[in-house]
Amino acid sequence: MSDPAPAAVKAVRPPDAMKKLVALCKQRGFVFQSSEIYGGLKSAYDYGPLGAELKRNLMGEWWKDMVTTRENVVGIDASIIMHPNVWRASGHAAGFSDPLVDCKVSKERFRADKAPRPAVGSALPITCADKGVAKDWADRIAKDYGVELDRDANVLNGLVAISATEFGFVPKGASAPTKTWPWRGYVGPTFGCPFLTDEKQFNLMFRTALGAVDPMQDVANALAELTAAPDLSAAVSAKFGRDAAEGVLAKSLTDFATTKDRAKLLRGVIEHLTAPSMAYLRPETAQAMFVQFKNVMDSSGMKPPFGIAQMGKSFRNDVTVEHFIFRSCEFEQMEMEFFCEPGTQKEWMTFWKEARMSWWRRFANYPDDFTFRQHASDEMAFYADDCYDIEYKYPWGWGELEGIASRTDYDLSQHEKHSGVTLQYVEQEKADPKTGAKPWKYKPFVIEPAAGATRGLLCFLLDAYHEEERVTATGEKEIRTVLKLHPKLAPIKCAVLPLVKKDGMPEKAREIIAALLKAGVNAKYDEKASIGKRYAKHDEIGTPWCVTVDGDTLLNDTVTVRDRDTTQQIRLPIAEVVATIKARLEA
Numbered sequence: 001m002s003d004p005a006p007a008a009v010k011a012v013r014p015p016d017a018m019k020k021l022v023a024l025c026k027q028r029g030f031v032f033q034s035s036e037i038y039g040g041l042k043s044a045y046d047y048g049p050l051g052a053e054l055k056r057n058l059m060g061e062w063w064k065d066m067v068t069t070r071e072n073v074v075g076i077d078a079s080i081i082m083h084p085n086v087w088r089a090s091g092h093a094a095g096f097s098d099p100l101v102d103c104k105v106s107k108e109r110f111r112a113d114k115a116p117r118p119a120v121g122s123a124l125p126i127t128c129a130d131k132g133v134a135k136d137w138a139d140r141i142a143k144d145y146g147v148e149l150d151r152d153a154n155v156l157n158g159l160v161a162i163s164a165t166e167f168g169f170v171p172k173g174a175s176a177p178t179k180t181w182p183w184r185g186y187v188g189p190t191f192g193c194p195f196l197t198d199e200k201q202f203n204l205m206f207r208t209a210l211g212a213v214d215p216m217q218d219v220a221n222a223l224a225e226l227t228a229a230p231d232l233s234a235a236v237s238a239k240f241g242r243d244a245a246e247g248v249l250a251k252s253l254t255d256f257a258t259t260k261d262r263a264k265l266l267r268g269v270i271e272h273l274t275a276p277s278m279a280y281l282r283p284e285t286a287q288a289m290f291v292q293f294k295n296v297m298d299s300s301g302m303k304p305p306f307g308i309a310q311m312g313k314s315f316r317n318d319v320t321v322e323h324f325i326f327r328s329c330e331f332e333q334m335e336m337e338f339f340c341e342p343g344t345q346k347e348w349m350t351f352w353k354e355a356r357m358s359w360w361r362r363f364a365n366y367p368d369d370f371t372f373r374q375h376a377s378d379e380m381a382f383y384a385d386d387c388y389d390i391e392y393k394y395p396w397g398w399g400e401l402e403g404i405a406s407r408t409d410y411d412l413s414q415h416e417k418h419s420g421v422t423l424q425y426v427e428q429e430k431a432d433p434k435t436g437a438k439p440w441k442y443k444p445f446v447i448e449p450a451a452g453a454t455r456g457l458l459c460f461l462l463d464a465y466h467e468e469e470r471v472t473a474t475g476e477k478e479i480r481t482v483l484k485l486h487p488k489l490a491p492i493k494c495a496v497l498p499l500v501k502k503d504g505m506p507e508k509a510r511e512i513i514a515a516l517l518k519a520g521v522n523a524k525y526d527e528k529a530s531i532g533k534r535y536a537k538h539d540e541i542g543t544p545w546c547v548t549v550d551g552d553t554l555l556n557d558t559v560t561v562r563d564r565d566t567t568q569q570i571r572l573p574i575a576e577v578v579a580t581i582k583a584r585l586e587a
């Protein structure tokens with residue numbers, strides 16, 4: 001049997017692939033908005049039946065490549081909630097933050113470092129959702145800032161970027177500003193408004209409370225008592241006694257003495273009361289590998305150079321949500337810490353850079369869409385001595401997919417300092433280069449390839465999404481959508497399709513499905529709709545092969561095997577189907 005459609009023209013990736021892919025992901029069950037029936041949860045996604053398979057396949061390939069096929073790497077699966085001191089030692093508690101700003105007019109909250117920066121001298125139009133909103137905002141600006149902006153439908157005009165540090169109001173027809181305000185050089189991303197609050201550092205870690213405690217009740221009781229007292233600072237000192245003389249509460253009391261800022265002091269009280277039960281959802285999978293470095297070495301006999309790998313969920317309260325699953329609050333990472341002798345980190349950086357790049361390219365239709373970008377020295381963490389990103393050519397431009405950092409011995413040193421446990425390797429056979437004496441006790445240097453699994457899934461969906469213009473047997477033009485996923489990543493490897501739902505074809509197809517499933521091939525039986533529609537559906541979800549049971553099957557026990565990318569079909573004895581599909585999967 002030959003393909004019902006004439007030979008296909010070359011498949012291309014359309015310019016609006018992202019939009020079409022988002023629609024396909026929902027329609028076919030790759031990715032859904034989280035809690036959609038409740039209106040959805042911003043920046044959270046659920047992976048549907050096909051997305052879950054694709055993600056498992058991708059992460060499984062990473063685990064195979066990084067752990068099970070390497071003698072010098074072992075894997076761990078650590079808790080998502082770790083001791084809060086882990087995040088103090090790693091620097092996340094103090095420094096893992098984004099600068100956030102609120103627009104005083106629209107109330108939009110956004111990241112200052114990602115905000116648009118209009119050129120000096122340019123107009124700063126405020127673009128509102130509609131005319132009604134424009135009127136409200138114009139009234140608010142008139143009341144709060146004393147200027148009458150010119151309303152043109154939903155746009156408010158009259159503001160101008162005067163310099164990098166100042167914007168002003170230039171009335172229609174005037175040549176100079178009648179009023180000016182200080183400016184930090186950017187505007188709100190959605191509406192373009194320059195009336196903004198100061199920047200506030202916002203920690204990206206999700207907090208939670210650990211243990212059978214309800215810190216909120218303690219907080220409520222304390223606030224009820226303290227806010228009723230005539231002298232707040234005296235009441236805080238009296239209630240918390242010695243505790244108040246230490247830590248965050250002491251700082252709040254000192255600040256209060258000069259600022260009389262009651263809110264700041266009460267925040268200090270809240271921080272103090274919640275601190276003992278406070279825990280964080282991990283913002284990266286990496287720290288567990290440092291924290292368990294000694295246990296892994298002691299229990300498994302690994303010694304440098306060796307790696308500890310982990311993949312799994314990480315959580316970041318990212319305010320900027322961009323481009324579908326590219327950045328989400330809950331995502332999956334695939335990270336490895338490779339511990340090596342100090343002085344060998346350059347060689348290992350070269351090794352892991354190549355290994356990681358070749359892994360991504362192996363599964364891609366367009367390997368050139370992956371590239372390296374070396375970090376400039378002012379972009380790297382202060383402790384790193386080299387860092388590269390593997391970037392992907394997303395539809396909106398090149399962007400990060402994986403970071404490969406040479407982190408020196410910073411993390412082990414930090415955890416040693418904060419935990420009091422020695423985290424070093426004793427090399428009996430080598431002399432310490434500084435003293436010349438054996439053994440050499442050193443803290444290994446670390447190369448960290450840190451990849452995003454959910455972001456990788458987006459890259460491979462974008463890489464795979466193709467459209468092909470074809471002419472049907474009846475002469476009409478049609479678009480064939482085909483997801484050219486690597487067979488190892490494809491959620492379903494093989495569909496088995498009876499040509500019609502009668503004449504014993506379903507029974508034959510079921511026999512083939514049973515044999516494929518028994519052999520461990522993820523295959524699906526499908527008898528709904530015409531054969532053309534079923535091929536189209538499986539092309540769209542990336543199924544590499546369709547096995548069709550037809551009239552000839554009943555005569556001679558042969559079936560056709562159709563290739564997703566070429567649409568070419570070959571005829572095979574049923575007895576050879578499992579071996580053929582397995583061989584192609586392994587190829």
Ligand code: GAP
Pocket residue numbers: 283284285286316318325326327328329330331332333335400401402403450451452453454455456
């Ligand atoms: N331990 C180092 C580390 O976590 P990172 O660059 O912050 O480094 C590594 O994260 C990778 O994790 C990124 O290259 C990206 O692929 C992925 N990633 C980070 N934040 C993400 C988010 N909010 N949503 C999806 N993926 C994210």
